[in-house]
Amino acid sequence: MLSIKDLYVSIDGNEILKGINLEVKPGEIHAIMGPNGSGKSTLANVLAGKEEFEVTQGEVTYMGEDLLEMAPEDRATSGLFLSFQYPVEIPGVPMVNFLKTAVNQHRIARGEKELTAGEFLKLMREKKEMIDMDTQLTNRSVNEGFSGGEKKKNEIFQMALLEPKLAILDETDSGLDIDALKTVAHGVNALKTPNNATIIITHYQRLLDYIIPDHVHVLYKGRMVKSGGRELALELEEKGYDWVKQENALQ
Amino acid sequence: MTDQDKILSEVTQGEYKYGFFSDIETDIIDRGLSEDVIRIISEKKNEPDFMLEFRLNAYRKWLKMKMPNWAYLKVPPIDFQDISYYAAPRKKPQYESLDEVDPELLETFNKLGIPLEEQKHLAGVAVDAVLDSVSVKTTFREVLAEQGIIFCSFSDALQNHPDLVRKYLGQSVPVADNFFAALNSAVFSDGSFCYIPKGVRCPMELSTYFRINSANTGQFERTLIIADDDSYVSYLEGCTAPMRDENQLHAAVVEIIALDRAEVKYSTVQNWYPGDKNGKGGIYNFVTKRGVCRGVSSKISWTQVETGSAITWKYPSCILLGDNSVGEFNSVAVTNNHQQADTGSKMIHIGKNTKSTIISKGISAGKSNNSYRGLVKVMPGATNSRNFSQCDSLLLNDTCGAHTFPYIEVGNKSSIVEHEATTSKIGEDQIFYCNQRGIDTEKAIGMIVNGYAKEVLNKLPMEFAVEAQKLLQISLEGSVG
Secondary structure (H helix, E strand, O other): OEEEEEEEEEEOOEEEEEEEEEEEOOOOEEEEEOOOOOOHHHHHHHHHOOOOOEEEEEEEEEOOEEHHHOOHHHHHHOOEEEEOOOOOOEEEEEHHHHHHHHHHHHHHHOOOOOOOHHHHHHHHHHHHHHHOOOHHHHHOEEOOOOOHHHHHHHHHHHHHHHOOOEEEEEOOOOOOOHHHHHHHHHHHHHOOOOOOEEEEEEOOOHHHHOOOOOEEEEEEOOEEEEEEOHHHHHHHHHHOHHHHHHHHHHO | OOHHHHHHHHHOOOOOOOOOOOOOOEEEOOOOOOHHHHHHHHHHOOOOHHHHHHHHHHHHHHHOOOOOOOOOOOOOOOOHHHOEOOEEEOOOOOOOOHHHOOHHHHHHHHHOOOOOOHHHHHHOEEEEEEEOOEEEEEOOHHHHHHOOOEEEEHHHHHHHOHHHHHHHOOOOOOOOOOHHHHHHHHHOOEEEEEEEOOOOEOOOEEEEEEEOOOOOEOEOEEEEEEEOOOOEEEEEEEEEOOOOOOOEEEOOEEEEEEOOOOEEEEEEEEEOOOOOOOOOOOEEEEEEEEEEEOOOOOEEEEEEEEOOOOEEEEOOEEEEOOOOOEEEEEEEEEEOOOOEEEEEEEEEEOOOOOEEEEEEEEEEOOOOEEEEEEEEEEOOOOOOOEEEEEEEEEEOOOOOEEEEEEEEEEOOOOOEEEEEEEEEEOOHHHHHHHHHOOOOHHHHHHHHHHHHHHHHHOOOOHHHHHHHHHHHHHHHOOOOO
């Protein structure tokens, strides 16, 4: 589904990612862990198409296509979803309008008929139940006045509505209390199918208690320094990132 | 230039959607301005003597006045002798049904998507459509007449209700108020007149569509609205103009008078031709709009969505004369390409316990300049008065400008005046967030801008708000036709 080969990325001349390789297949859950500043969010944003990052080398193939050549909105409508670390507020734009537009843009891209207001509201009700989303939130402006936890939950709610093929969750667990964390994890698990894939970017392993990854990668100073199964996350939790840093320093 | 900037500049350089010219025979008098021309206008319109005197008085005062130059605008020199001051459709229309109306004219309205008859009827709106200078069609007059409401063209009002016109004309905007108001007073061709009798709540929204149609014809509309004691009216003014190469001058005057406990809501969507991408052509819009809250506890509110015109010079104002009277100004002004706007409001507090609110949202794109200019003046006798002003500016790129010129004068110690202002650039993060949800940049900008202007759009009557939202999107989009 997603194939990243030898990816180098810079911002303002500073090289952040230095030769990333990653293969994600349908049905898989990958966790990318690493200390702050290792380039995790950069990777997420580059995949989503954020412009300020410059790809200096390497290639990314998504569903058989050159991802880096695609516009951000085309990446989105072909099933790539980013749950933002810091969801953006758009004052005055009702959540409902925003979501309806987003869902319908996806449908147009797939050659499907746009949903009417009634059909959309029905879909929204279903998904709200699934995520245990507060009904009031969708009546407000996009992310405006939402608490940190509500913003993150709102991202997963959008994921539920858009049903992506590849979801990238960028620090979705940060700022969540344990109850919210469980709800979010429950949502992600409920959306799981053999045909879609998830990349979880996180600093802590605690989210991985609820969403069990097939693969765990450790990103440090722009490189994937370790890859393994779920046990790697537990090992990291136990030994801390210093372990990775020391090991890396020795090499 | 980043890709996003490119898209931004592409979508903000949209061509004017309503650019076309309809070919209706018109009756135009020769260019130029003199007392003789004014006499001809007055004679053609069969006006009472006091009207001619009013015009001549204004003209004589205008001759001694100079064009104002204090606004943040670059106005090319205007040759007032090179303008024709009167144009009327040759077939003076007095139609009973739509079938009798010049089909060309109907076609013009259709192109604009103006539902002159049925749709408006369903929506409960009476339309007094003004093409060039003479009212072409007035609807629903009978329904309104049953309640004693007078809603007609200014010319008709002069014929049928001369005493009312004489009593109130020039009361809000004196003939020599300013250069353009004086010019309008001298040569105004037609416009709308509205009188709501005591205790009557106008059952429908009154609506007028204005439209400039003849080459080189300055358009001088005159509107007079009088709300008698305990009455209410909501008045809509909307306009679009066909694409033109030569600049056209538009100097309208709108006067409102609200008597005891009366309320007038005046809403405008202004979409005159703004000129092309290079700043060629476009309407010069020099408008004087003023309402006097003459009665106690009366209220006048101005709501405007301004997207058109090459140059806009416009300050809808309220004079709060009656105790406890209320004035409101809500504005969204969009400038794109080479458009210039210097617009805002004046709130003059004279009565006690008077209140006013100013909400101004400026949106600038292209190489345009968008200025807010406002005066809040509290006279010494206007004790316990309040004003709140909020002036926000949104910039869509680095080549446009936004300016704020607030003037505040408070003459007593018991009054409170607050002013808030913000300037922001449209957020790249907001656009990216929309992109990531599958929404392209053009749609995203439309959405963000509408969200930004929502507070004001919400003040518009429902159907107008929908129109205005589309207009905001169109004026910032690349879509043609």
